[in-house]
Amino acid sequence: MHGHIRPVFELREGMMVGFPELDEQHRSIVAAIRELFERQQQGMELKTALDALVARVQEHTRTEEGFLLKNHVAGFKDHHMRHTTFLAGLVDLRDRAEQEGFVMAPDVAELLMEYFVAHILTVDGSYSNLAQRRALTR
Numbered sequence: 001m002h003g004h005i006r007p008v009f010e011l012r013e014g015m016m017v018g019f020p021e022l023d024e025q026h027r028s029i030v031a032a033i034r035e036l037f038e039r040q041q042q043g044m045e046l047k048t049a050l051d052a053l054v055a056r057v058q059e060h061t062r063t064e065e066g067f068l069l070k071n072h073v074a075g076f077k078d079h080h081m082r083h084t085t086f087l088a089g090l091v092d093l094r095d096r097a098e099q100e101g102f103v104m105a106p107d108v109a110e111l112l113m114e115y116f117v118a119h120i121l122t123v124d125g126s127y128s129n130l131a132q133r134r135a136l137t138r
């Protein structure tokens, strides 16, 4: 899908939402996806990396949704639905990794990264923009 170009598993400048705790959680999720990618490249077991990724996304979802509700950020229902869908996909992947003979498709980590970056830039970006106009609090 991406040929021989090595994917970028980094939180770039333009992906910052401006709230340190949330940016740090985004960074830790990106690191977990990178870990998954690297372990797959090296032919290592993936269950532990998937457990860590699920845990970080669960924690981040709780924190971010609490923040959205507290600050009455518009579009909560849609945002929540997207978190739920993403998390369900990750949990399904993690559960499949527990089964005998599990093989993860080679582009999964890259697709997760693309999906997560797109979420940060568009969906999370909605509250990032709000932050510039009014002071939101955690």
Ligand SMILES: [Fe+2]
Binding pocket: 064, 079, 083, 119, 123, 124
């Ligand atoms: Fe989000």
Ligand SMILES: [Fe+2]
Binding pocket: 026, 060, 064, 120, 124
């Ligand atoms: Fe987020």
